[in-house]
Amino acid sequence: MAGPVPARVHADVKAGLLELIEHAVERGWSARRACDRLGLEHGRYQAWLARQAAGRLDDLPPGGHPLHGILPGERAAVVELFETWGETDRSHRKLAHRGSRIGLVHVSESTVRRILAAERLVLPGQPPREPIGRAEWPPWLEWKPNRVWGYDFTHFTRARVAAIAILDIVSRKWITTLVSAEESSTQVEVAFTDALEAENLWAAADARATDALVAALASGDRDAVGTAIGDGQLPLLLAISDNGPQMRSHTTREFLAGVAIARQFGRPGTPTDQAWIETLFGHVKGEWPHLEKIRDPGELEAELELVRAQYNGVRLHAAIGYVTPDDEHEGRGDAIRKNRRDGLAQARENRLAYRRSRAPEENQ
16 A cells, blocks of 8 residues: 555455554554554544454445434325326426425425435326328429528527528529528518529519419418419429428518418428528538628628628539539539549549550559
């Protein structure tokens, strides 16, 4: 053993130290000098001697019995509380407050939990909720650019503004962005107005917005919308989003209905239902981190436009086969992907032809 004797040691260690000190005393050392050499306080040595004589050299288990400890009657009351109110409260914290509320027992929340664990009593969890299936794409939807858009808000805290973005789900083209200090249906309307203008869709929107379709979309009645679509009156496109108040508002519904845009919402608490738009600003803020450091809203808006141009025209997007969103949106994506496949195949043939025309020792 090196250094001072620890605060708690096994009885065998104590017996060995006492034996060493006794041996040293027999050889002419004082007990105090031997204790100093062994790193043991002289008072502990005397206490150990007394406990050894009484046969109690082992340390008592830690904890003890505090004067403020829980009484047997209180323990029984906690068990009774569990049996009576466990199904209702389903929480040890609520049970503790329930006990005080009905005057049965006054104990802390942690005490309730500790007693239930000691008694091997388990509170029932929350009942499982019936899973809600993800909404299917409507049968009239064509999977091509400008047929399904997603939109969402994000915050830039240093500039104290929010930004709404509209994304083409098929091509991943970031169509437009609006920066504002507010998040309301007004911002949604302005963003969609800009997006329709940017994509030259106003004429198509006017042509699709028949009175029957507009009335059906504005009512929010699925049966009415289905009837109008069944009569051949198809919406211009589908707009998907989460369940934010700006998206659910009557004003937003009426505006989108007026331009023949149908709506579809993700399940509450399930952002993966509209993952395309939910992840847009995650990529943007991750790849252009300086945006979150900008404090001036005007500067942020200008910088977002520069980033949007680079996102659409330069950045290769993995989800669409490593072409740019502009390529996919404008119909060049298939040709670019085919050109790469052809290039890879031709490069392989060139390597094979090169090595076949050489001597074996030259191909090492």
